[in-house]
Amino acid sequence: MMKETMMRKGPWTEEEDVQLAFYVDLFGDRRWDFIAKVSGLNRTGKSCRLRWVNYLHPGLKRGKMAPHEERLVLDLHNKWGNRWSRIARKLPGRTDNEIKNYWRTHMRKKAQERKKSNNNNTNTPVSPSFSSSSSSCNSSSSSSSTMAFGKTVSENKGRSFYDTGGMKHHNSETLEESSKVYSMDEIWKDIEDDTSTDPLWDFCPPAPVGYPNSMIWSIHDEELIMHQINNSF
DNA sequence: AAGGGATGCAACCGCACAACA
DNA sequence: ATGTTGTGCGGTTGCATCCCT
Structure with missing residues (x-):
């Protein structure tokens, strides 16, 4: 009892x-x-x-993510998907919650940038605000797809808008191309393309969880x- | 200066899994 | 083998603060 x-x-x-x-x-x-x-x-x-x-x-870092940490998060998310705790283990002093929040925040930012650039892609380019250049963003094939971010995306049954699924979906055929109203994977892939070429994150420390x-x-x-x-x- | 929307972060919830009795 | 308990994880929400008009 x-x-x-x-x-x-x-x-x-x-x-x-x-x-x-x-x-x-x-x-x-x-x-x-x-x-x-x-x-x-x-x-x-x-x-x-x-x-x-x-x-x-006591081992926690506080404050903004360093650029190399950002890179690391991007890359590891690309590899592992939403395995936040696993990703956190590669970033000493950062928690899964923090990384999750970071990801969500930046997905939102990115989504908005994309939305903007889609709206006026005929002329003014969007100024990149995230870590490094994102010049290749508008080269994506999704330029014609409907962007459904923000509140409306919650209508998209069960998937939160920042949940790209990462690895989970890379090999999955459940995400039919045809059924994509929006594709975070695609968008994020674009971002990845810009950032993942940089081997900066190679320093990757031996995960002292602390x-x-x-x-x-x-x-x-x-x-x-x-x-x-x-x-x- | 005020109001409203956007943003960032802390915390909760539900589920899964492992250890143990 | 099974039920219980504790822990960890990922997803989601609520709220305080910031920023813009």
């Missing part, structure tokens, strides 16, 4: 962050349900984990520690 207690949701407060960090420091970044319980945070283990992984983890995995402790230890904690608060 699970007793239904109202779990807290929504943004984390600074106090909660401090508290979570304290307990993760004590118990390691595993056993999230346990941490959630003993910390007294009225959060689910899941929520605690997410907060730690995406925000509190989690301290040496936290070995027994249940017995847990209980002892718990006891101490309870006494100290």
Whole structure:
């Protein structure tokens, strides 16, 4: 039987962050349900984990993606599709969530640029705003296809507009050419063509995920520690 | 200066999978 | 072999801030 207690949701407060960090420091970044319980945070283990992984983890970089990171994301997405966590492992200090958000943002940007360039492709070229040149964009064969980005695309049953599917769809015949209302793959391919020629990303570091995995402790230890904690608060 | 749309990011949800009893 | 629990992942949403008119 699970007793239904109202779990807290929504943004984390600074106090909660401090508290979570304290307990993760004590118990390691595993056993999230346990941490959630003993910390007294009225959060689910899941929520605690997410907060730690995406925000509190000491190894995290913050701020804008560097150009080489952008390249890496593009290239790895081209290879692996929406395997965000996998991609994140190749970008130390970046989280899957961050990369996912980045991708979404830039897909949106790109989509809009494309839309613009389609609208007035007869004369004024669009100024590229993303990382490097995108001069070859308008060489794509999709110049006549209907662009259905933004809100309308959600009508496109189940596929979010930034979900190109990556690898998933490259070999798939489910995406019939004829049925494409819009083709992110095509668009992104164009972008890729511009960027992937650059071997810059080759430096690709050996994926140190950065989690301290040496936290070995027994249940017995847990209980002892718990006891101490309870006494100290 | 104000209002509205665009953007970026944090957080939640649902599902899948692995470990364990 | 099976059920339960914990964790991880990908997709989606909500909200605060920024920017433009």
